[in-house]
Amino acid sequence: MIMTEPKHHIIGYGSLTKIWLLLLFLTGLTVWVSRQGIGIGHVWGSLAIAATKAGLVIAFFMQMRYEGRLLRWLLFVALLILAIFIGLTFFDLLYR
Amino acid sequence: MSSQPHRDDAGAKLGMWLFLFTELLLFGGLFLLYSAYLARYPHEFAVAGARMHLVFGTLNTVILISSSLLVAMAVTAIQKGERRTVLLLLGGTILCAAVFLFNKYLEWSAEINRGIYPDSPRLNAGPPGESVFYSLYYLTVGLHGLHVLVGGTLLAIVALRVRQGAIHAGNFVLLENGALYWHLVDLVWIFIFPLYYLIL
Amino acid sequence: MDPSLMTTTQAVDPVFIFIFAACLVLFIGITLTMIWFVIRYHRSRAPAPTSQSDGNLWLETIWTVLPIVLVMAMFYYGWAGYLSLRNVPPDALPVTATARTWVWSFSYANGRTSPKLYVPVGKPVLVNLVSMDVLHGFYLPAFRVKRDVVPGMKNYAWFVADRPGSYDLFCSVYCGNGHSAMITTVEALPAAEFAAWLQGKGEEATSKEGNEDGAALARAKGCLACHSLDGSRGVGPTFKGLYQSSLTVLAGGKRQTIVADDAYLAESIRLPNARIVEGFQPIMPALPDLKDTEVAALVDFIKGIK
C-alpha cells in the first residue's frame, strides 16, 4: 500500500489567534465598505474581502497550507468547476 | 474501519475533503441562482438587502468565526495532548453553534412578523425581484442552518469520543475531520453574509 | 415569392445532408474495418497474435486531428444554418401564437384570431410566442422550425411557406395530459385568398369586440381540451348536464355540496381554483383575458348542453 503519511504540523494558539483577529478586522471592513454607499458596484469589493477571509480560513484553520500538493490541486479543480458552471451560465443571461 | 488492513489517516482526510467539495457545490447551486437573479434585479436586491437585520448578520459572523478559531485550537490542543482544553474548546464551539441558531430564530421570527416569508401576501404583492431575494435568502440560510445543526452534533459526538479517550494525540483524524466540516460551515457563511446582508 | 429569400427548410436541410453524409462515411468506414479485422484475425485464421504493438504516435495524432477538423466544420455549418433561423426578414407578417393547456390560438394585427395558423404563401411570417401557463413548444416539422413557448418570455420564430397547403403544427415541449393532442395546422393560402380570410369573419372566434358565440369560444379557449360535451370524463368534468346538477366541491379543503347555478359556473371560469370539484386536480388555468361578455357566453353555452 502507498502510505506516505504527511507529518502533522502543529499550529500554535498564538498564530491561530492572529488569523482570528485578521478575520474580525476584515469582517468590520466589509461592513464599513458597504456603508459607503458606493451602490451595487461594491458587491465585487465585498466578494473580494470574503474571498480573502475564505482564503485565510482554508489556509490556516483548515491547514491547507501544510497539506500535500494533491489536495491543493483537487480544491483548485473543485473551485474551477464551480466558477465554470456560473461563468458559462452567464453566456446565456448576459446576451439574452 | 472493519476489514481494513491498517489505519489510513491521509485517506480519511482525503475523503473528508472530497465530501467538503460536494457541500461546496451544493451551496454553489444556490449561489449560481443568486448571481443570476442579482444580475437581473440589481435594484430590487439592493432595496431588499438594505432591509435585512445587519446586526444579527454581523453578530452571527463574529460568532461563527470565533467558533472556527475554537475548533482549530482544539486540533492543536489534541496534538499537544491537552485533553481538558480540547473538551473546553469543543464545548465553546458547540455553544457558539447554539447561540448562532438562537439568533437565527430571533431574526426569522422578526422577518416573519414583518410578513416576509416565501409566498407571503406582502412579497407576492411587492416587486418580483424582492420575493426572489427573500426566497433565496430563506433557502440558503435555512440550508446553512441545517449544516450548523449537523456540524454541532458531529462535534458533540467527537467531544464524547475524546472524553472516552478514543480520540487522542495518537489518533485524532476524527476530530480533524469534524473541525474541517465546521470550517466549511463557516466558509459558506463568510459568503452568505455580504451577499444577503451587505447588498445595497 | 422573391427568389433571393431563402426558406428555413432550404437553410437547414443542407446542414442535415452534410452531417449525415460525414457520419455515414465514418460509420461505414469503422464498421467495415472492424468486420474485416474480426474475420481476418479470427482465432481460426490467426491462432496467435502477429503483433504486440500497443500504440503508434503518428496514427493517434492523425485520428485526433482529423476528427477535430471534421467536427469544427460541422459546428460551423450548424451555426451558420441556425443564424438564418434567427434573422427574420424585415417585411415579415407578425402573428401572435398563444399557447395554453392544450390549445393554440393565433391572433393577427387586425384582431382576427384563429385556432389554425393561416399564412400567405411566399410572405415571411414572424410568430411571437406567448404562453398562458406552462412550457409549450411551437414546432413546424415541414419548415424545420421549433421554439419553446415560455411563460414570461418573448420568444419568436419565423418561416415562409413557398407553396400553398396544409402543414402540421405540433406542441413539442411536454405540457401534461393533452400534450400529444395539442396539435393544429398551418394553412398556407395564396396571397389574395389570405387577404380575404384576414378580413372575413369565418367560424373562428374573433376577440375584437367580445365574441358572444359560446361554442366557438369554448373551442378557441381550449375548454373542450378538458371538458367533454358527451358526458365522458376528461381532465375536467364534462359539461353535459352540468348546469343545475348538484355536486361536491372542495373549497379550501372543506367539502361542500352545491348546485351548479350561473353564479357557480361563472366563478368556476373566473377563479377555477376557488372551488375544486371532488376527484379532479386544481389544474384548470384561469383566463384573465376573458371578458365578462365572454364568460356570460360560455356559461350560456354550458347551460345549453343538457
Next chain:
Amino acid sequence: MSPAAESQPVSSSFWNDTGRTGIFSWIFSTDHKRIGLLYLYTALTFFLIAVVLGVLMRIELMAPGRTIMGAQTYNALFTVHGVMMLFLFIIPGFPGAFGNLVMPIQIGAQDVAFPRLNLFSWWLYIIGAAIIITSLFTGGGPPDTGWTFYVPFSARTGTNVSLAVFGVFIVGFSSILTGLNFVTTIHRLRADGMTWGRLPLFVWSLYATAWVQILATPILGITLVLVIAERLLGTGLFDPARGGDPLMYQHLFWIYSHPAVYIMILPGMGVISDIIPVFSRKPIFGYKMIAFSSLAIAAAGSLVWGHHMFTSGMSDMAILVFSFLTFVVAIPSAIKVFNWVSTLYRGSISLEAPMLFALSFLLLFSIGGLTGLILGAAATDIHVHDTQFVVGHFHYVIFGGGVFAFFAGMHYWLPKFYGRRYAEKPAIVAWVLLFVGFNITYFTMMVLGMKGMPRRYYDYLPEFTALNLASTVGSWIMVSGLLLMLANLFHGLLRGTPVGNNPWEGATLEWSIPSPPPTENFVVEPVVTHGPYDFKGAGIP
C-alpha cells in the same frame, strides 16, 4: 446460491464468509464483493421493471389513439421508466455493481477505502428507491413530468412529484458517497507496483466517473430541493409571475444531467477497454490516450449542458458557445473508438459472448454518438429537438452503449465471482436477438423523429403508424433476447460448468486469484510487475 469453488478450499471463498448468517450476512456486509452483488441484483430488478414499462409504452404506441392505456398513464409510464432506468439502474448500477466487484481487486486492494460508507451508500440507494416506489402509489399518483421534472409544469401538476423528487435526491446522495469512496480508494489503496500507468482502463474510467459523481451530483441535489420548495413553500424561484426564470431550472438540471450521461457511459467504455484486448490476445492500442480521454470526457462533459436548451429561448451567444463545446467533447470519444478498433488489428480474435457484446457496443455507441453530433449542431438540433430522434439517440448511447457494456461485463466477470459459467450457444443466440431487436426498435424512432414526431407523445398522426408498429415489434424481439440472456446467464452461474482462475486468459489482477475470490481477495498482498494488458508479462501463452 452456492457456487462451486474448484481451485480453492471452499472455506476461503467470500461466499461462505464466517460471521453473520442468512440475509444479514448480505445486507450488513461490508465486503465490497457482497455489496457489489447487492447492487447488481437491486439494479437489475429496477431494470426489468423499467423494461416492462418500456415495453408497455411500445404497445401503447403500436397504433394511434388509445391502445391499452390513457394519456395520464402513458405520461406516468415514460416518467417512471426514465427515472428508474437512469437514477435506479444505470447511474448507481454500473459503479455500484461492477465498480465494487472488480475495482478493488484490479488495483490489488482488500476492499474499498471506506467499507462501512460503501454499505451505507447501498442503503441510501435502497431507501431512495423505496421512496420513489412509494411515490407511485400514494398522493396524487405517479409523477407525470418526464424524468427532467421541468418547471413550471412540475411545480403545478397534482401528481406525487415532491416525494419522487425527494427519492431521487437520496439516490443522488448515495451516488456521491460511492464516487468519494472510489476516488479515495484509487488514490490510497493501490498495491505496490500498481502505478497509475498500470491501472486497468476500467479503473481509469471509474476514476473519471467518480469525479463527475462528486462534482456534478450536488447540483442535482440542490435543484431537486428547489423543486420541492417550489411546490411546498411556494418559493416562486422559477415562477415567471413572481420574477423567477424557468430557464434557470433547465440550466441547473442539465449542469448535472449532461455530465450524468457520462456517468452512464464511462464505466461501460472501461469494460470494453478491458474486454477487447483479452479476446484479441493483444495489448490495448493507445493505453495512455484511452485513459486520458476518459478524464477529458469527464472534464469537457461538464461544459456542454446548454445543448439541451437550444430551442428554449437561451441567448444565441450561449448556443454558439455550447454548440462549440459539444463538438469538442465528441473528440475523446472518437479517439477511444479508433483505438478500440485498431486493437483488433493483427490480434487473435475469439468471438465469445463478452466480445460480441463489446463489438456491438462499438457499433451501437458509434451510431448513438454520431447522431449526437446531429443534435450538437445548432441548425439541425432545432428540427429534431424533443422528437423521437432524441429518444433514438439516447437509447443508442445508453442502452446500446452503457447497457450492452453492462451485459458484456456480466458475461465477462460474473463467472469470476460464481466460479461457474453460462453456456456459450444460448448466450450468442440471445445476443443476436438483442442486437437485431434493438436496431429495429430504436432506428425506427430516429426516422420518426426526422419525420417530425415529437417525443412524450401518447397519440400520433396516422402517417407515423407503420414505423411505430415496426418499433414495437422490435421491442418484442429484444424482450425475448433479454429473457433468454438472463435465464442462460444465471442458470449457468448456479449450475454451469466450473471455471478456473482465469477462464479468459486476462492479465489483470482479478484473474490471478481464485474464482470465487476469498474474502480478503489476496491471501498475500500482491506486488504488480506488469501492465494490465501485458499478457506475456502475466505468463499467458
